Amino acid sequence: MHDDDAARRKARMWGLASVLSAGLAAQAATAWADEATPASAQPGEFVETPVGPAAPAPPATATPASSGELVEQPVDAATAATAAPTSATGSGPFGFLSTASRSSNLLGDMWGLRPFLSKYGMTLTVVENSELFGNLSGGVRQGFEYNGLTTATLQLDTQRAFGLNGGLFNASALQIHGGNLSATNLYTLQTASGIEADRATRLWELWYQQKFGDALDVKVGQQSLDQEFMVSQNASYFINTMFGWPMLPSADLPGGGPAYPLSALGVRARAHVSDTVTILAGVFNGNPAPNTIGDPQKSDPYGVSFPLNGGVLAIAELQFTYPGSGTLVKANEEDPLARTYKIGVWYDSEDFADLRYAANGLSLAAPGAGAPATHRGDYAIYAVADQMIWRAEDPDRNINVFVRPMFTPLQDRNLIAFSLNAGLAMHEPILGRDDDTAGIGVNFTQVSRSATGFDQDTAFYNPGVYSPVRHNEIVLEATYQYQVMPWWQIQPDVQYVLNPGAGIVNPDVPTQRIRNELVVGLRTNITF
Numbered sequence: 001m002h003d004d005d006a007a008r009r010k011a012r013m014w015g016l017a018s019v020l021s022a023g024l025a026a027q028a029a030t031a032w033a034d035e036a037t038p039a040s041a042q043p044g045e046f047v048e049t050p051v052g053p054a055a056p057a058p059p060a061t062a063t064p065a066s067s068g069e070l071v072e073q074p075v076d077a078a079t080a081a082t083a084a085p086t087s088a089t090g091s092g093p094f095g096f097l098s099t100a101s102r103s104s105n106l107l108g109d110m111w112g113l114r115p116f117l118s119k120y121g122m123t124l125t126v127v128e129n130s131e132l133f134g135n136l137s138g139g140v141r142q143g144f145e146y147n148g149l150t151t152a153t154l155q156l157d158t159q160r161a162f163g164l165n166g167g168l169f170n171a172s173a174l175q176i177h178g179g180n181l182s183a184t185n186l187y188t189l190q191t192a193s194g195i196e197a198d199r200a201t202r203l204w205e206l207w208y209q210q211k212f213g214d215a216l217d218v219k220v221g222q223q224s225l226d227q228e229f230m231v232s233q234n235a236s237y238f239i240n241t242m243f244g245w246p247m248l249p250s251a252d253l254p255g256g257g258p259a260y261p262l263s264a265l266g267v268r269a270r271a272h273v274s275d276t277v278t279i280l281a282g283v284f285n286g287n288p289a290p291n292t293i294g295d296p297q298k299s300d301p302y303g304v305s306f307p308l309n310g311g312v313l314a315i316a317e318l319q320f321t322y323p324g325s326g327t328l329v330k331a332n333e334e335d336p337l338a339r340t341y342k343i344g345v346w347y348d349s350e351d352f353a354d355l356r357y358a359a360n361g362l363s364l365a366a367p368g369a370g371a372p373a374t375h376r377g378d379y380a381i382y383a384v385a386d387q388m389i390w391r392a393e394d395p396d397r398n399i400n401v402f403v404r405p406m407f408t409p410l411q412d413r414n415l416i417a418f419s420l421n422a423g424l425a426m427h428e429p430i431l432g433r434d435d436d437t438a439g440i441g442v443n444f445t446q447v448s449r450s451a452t453g454f455d456q457d458t459a460f461y462n463p464g465v466y467s468p469v470r471h472n473e474i475v476l477e478a479t480y481q482y483q484v485m486p487w488w489q490i491q492p493d494v495q496y497v498l499n500p501g502a503g504i505v506n507p508d509v510p511t512q513r514i515r516n517e518l519v520v521g522l523r524t525n526i527t528f
Contacts, residue, residue, distance in 0.1 A: 106487045107528050121160030125153045126528040129195050130178075131239075133493075133521030138500065139185040140508050144521075147178030149195040151204070166211030172204045174261055174303075181519075188500045189251065189416075190443050190475045191241040192519050197261045198295065203303035205263050219268040219282075222306065226259035228268070228280060229317055229344065232384050234402040234425040237437050239493045239523060240477050247419040247445040248380055248406040254287035254310065254350055255296035262288035262296060264313070265306055275324030279316070286311030286350045310350060317344035337391060338400075342384040352378050352413035355450040356457070365457035375413045382406035397428035411448035418446040423477075435483035443475040447502045466511050470502035487527040495519040 096108035109115055110124070117124055127150070134144030151174055158167030176199055182191035207221030226245040235243040242250070245259040258264035266284030273279060287310030289296030300307070320341045327336070354373040355364075362369040384404045391398040403422040411417050423441025428434045447470045459467035479493045497517040506514045 100487075101485060104486045105527050106485075110528075118160075121157040121162075123155050123157075125151075125155075127151045128526045128528065129523060130526075131193060131195070131521055131523035133181050133192055133519060135181070135185050136518045136520060138497070138515040138517030140187055140506055140514060141185050143185055145179035145181040145184065147176075147180060147193065147196055149177075149197075150175040166217070168209045169207075170209070171206050173202065174204045175201045176261060186497065186500060186517055186519070187504065187514055188475070188497055188517070189445055189473050189502055190247055190497075192495060192521070193239055193523075194241045194244045194260070196241065198297040198301075200261070200297065200301055202261060202301065204261065215272045217270050219270075220266075222263045222265055222303075223268060223282075223284065224259055224263040225257065225282070225284070225315065229282070229315055229346075230342075230382060230384060230404070230406075232386055232402045232404050232421065233340065234386050234400045234439075235404065235421055235423065235441065237425050237439050237481060238423065238441050238477055238479055239491065239521070240441075240443060240475055240495060242419070242443045242445075242475070243421055243423075243441060243477075246382070246404065246406050246421060247443065248382075248408065248414075248416045249346070251416040252378060252380065252408065252414040253313070253346075253348060254292055255289040258284055258288040258313070261303075262300070263303070264288040264310075265308060266313075275327065276320055276322050278319040278321070280319060280344075281316040282314070284313045284315075285309075286313045286348050312349045313346065314348075315344065315346040317342055335395070337388040338386075339388065340384070340386045343382070344384075345379060345381050347377065347379040349377050351376055354412050355415065355448065356412065356454045363454070363457040363461075365454060365461050367461070375410070378408070378410055378413060380406055380408040392428075394428070394434070396434045397431075399424060399426045401425075412450045414448050415451050416445055417448040418444075420444040429480075433483070437481040439477075439479050439481075441477045441479075443477075444472065445502070446472045466505060468503050468505055468513050470504060472499060473502045474498040489525040491523040491525070493521050493523065 093111070096103070096106070096111075099108055100106060105114075114124065128148065129151075130146070130148040132144055132146050135142055151172060153170065153172040155171075156169040158164035158169065176195070176197045178199070180196045180198075181193070182188055182196055186192060203222070205222055205224055205227075207219050207223050209217055209219040211217040230246060230249075232243075237243075245257065249257040249259070255262060258266075264284040264287075266282055268280070268282035270281075271279045285308055287296075287307065289299045290305045290307040290309075291299055293299070299305075322339050323336050351374045354375060357373050358364050358366075358369040358371060359373045360368075360370050364372060382405065384402070386400060386402045388398050388400045401422075401424050403420070405418070405420045407418050408414050408416075421441065421443050423439055425437055425439040427437050429436060429438040452469055452471065455467065455469040459465075459469070474497070476496045476498075477493065479491060481489055481491045483489055495518075497519065500514040500517055503513050506512055
């Protein structure tokens, strides 16, 4: 048994080491590559640029940047249309190494595949996120886990493919591998990494988006809401899951909501009311899983169930961004500090079980209690603020703060009543490292009165048994995203968890709570 554990730990270490060594090998190769090779982008290569005049550099999120917020821009449309499907990065199977230091992708034009796809209006993106995380203290046990995520995304521009203006087709798939530190060691509510999930190869998103002029676009199909709704651009630099998809919907929505690694069928509309105001709204299946029994990821292991029997999840978000595309600045006047404010609400029409009381009125912890009482519908209100607070003479060097509170008054049916994400991100923290980002952040989550009351009832009906009462959980995180190459990032990360699981009992030591946890790790992101 001990030999098997040692073998697994060794395999995890080799998993991360292999990804790092691939990046190091490419970096070393550029040291002897021909420096006279042109640094221009390859024919047919697309540059994905976040929409917005003051958007920060794209973060190394566990998932691709907001799929509906990207503009696919051919570097040279005329050249791309006539490009031959051959490698322009150099001769031989390793020709891409000659331009690895300047290309946004490790494999350049993928031996001619990217120019070939470009002729038909298609772009292919493959990203590997690999990480090794472990807890040095606390938890139910100490140790490290390797986990990884490969995301492949294929997009088709209908204008370039067959002349339909404003259309975009998107298909993406996930290959999730490795372990899950939060599930095996930590037992936290707010999980350590945004790519932790059940091992699987699954469809993620499958949708079509159509623009109607510059003011409106509509997206139809299988969608992951964490790509567009509740998004804080600056929070997405962090690794803890809840800086992406927040704790409240993760715990309160059926199946955790349509967010990585799940998605749901639906329709989303986005209207640009003015240069600074946007309205985002959508209607989706109320549950991303085909049923509410067990692990939602296992109930749809390949992401192809496409359930439509789960009620309705409706969500709307009002966004204000300043400066807008039409904002004018007077001569000799500094550009205003960028800011984005959002306010939103979601409603799910499904039935939800009461967390404290049975249908017969007894506490669920009491002898003779029957099935839980049920309640129709659930909702929550949220806000997001991203604000630049300082900018150097070099505009790439700046400091931004973010805050994202979320609240539901329906505490009888929800585990989490309130969650908050806040922090600070600094771009170019070291002079000359203009693609690096450093950040410190905090996640806070408050357990509902109903869940707390159930714990109190459990203690009352089980005298002599240690039954702690859950209240809240706090996670502190410090991270640094280091840009090694345009296609390669390394991100060391430290997290400290206070009151893990909001104060649950340690299953291995049933007379005490799980102790506070120090979590350290390293993530690497490679765009192929």
